[in-house]
Amino acid sequence: MPLLQFDLIQGRSADEVKTLLNVAHEAVLTAFKVPERDRYQIVHENPAHFMVFQDTGLGFERSNKLVVVRVFTSPRSEEQKTLFMKILAEAFAEKCGIEVRDLFISFVTNSKGDWSFGFGEAQYLTGTL
Structure with missing residues (x-):
C-alpha cells in the first residue's frame, strides 16, 4: 500500500505505460x-474531452500528456x-x-x-x- 490510480489521455503505447508505472x-x-x-x-485511459484539468489560476497550460495520480494511503507525513x-x-x-506541469497528484487518506x-x-x- 498505497494504491495508485492513474488517469491518462488515450494514445500511449503499452511500453510508455509500463515505464510510467515502473517510475511511479x-x-x-x-x-x-x-x-x-x-x-x-x-x-484508466480516457478520451481527451473526458478530462478537464486547468491550472487553478497559476497561469500555465497542460498538454495531452497529462497524468492524474490519486494516491490512496494510510496517513503519511507532509x-x-x-x-x-x-x-x-x-x-x-x-x-x-512528461512535463512537470502535466502531472496532477491528489492524496486520499484512510486508516x-x-x-x-x-x-x-x-x-x-x-x-x-
Whole structure:
C-alpha cells in the first residue's frame, strides 16, 4: 500500500505505460519506504474531452500528456507526501518525457482498517501485516 490510480489521455503505447508505472513505483519505494512488492496500480485511459484539468489560476497550460495520480494511503507525513510529489515529477520528466506541469497528484487518506489485501481479512487489524 498505497494504491495508485492513474488517469491518462488515450494514445500511449503499452511500453510508455509500463515505464510510467515502473517510475511511479520507484517513487513510492523511495518516499514511503514500503516493501518492493507493495505495488498496487490501476490505469484508466480516457478520451481527451473526458478530462478537464486547468491550472487553478497559476497561469500555465497542460498538454495531452497529462497524468492524474490519486494516491490512496494510510496517513503519511507532509514530508513524505511532498518528497513523493517532487520525486515523481522529476522522474516523469526525465524518464517519461512528461512535463512537470502535466502531472496532477491528489492524496486520499484512510486508516489501516480500510484495507484488505485478500481473503476478506483486514490484515493490518489482525496483525498479519
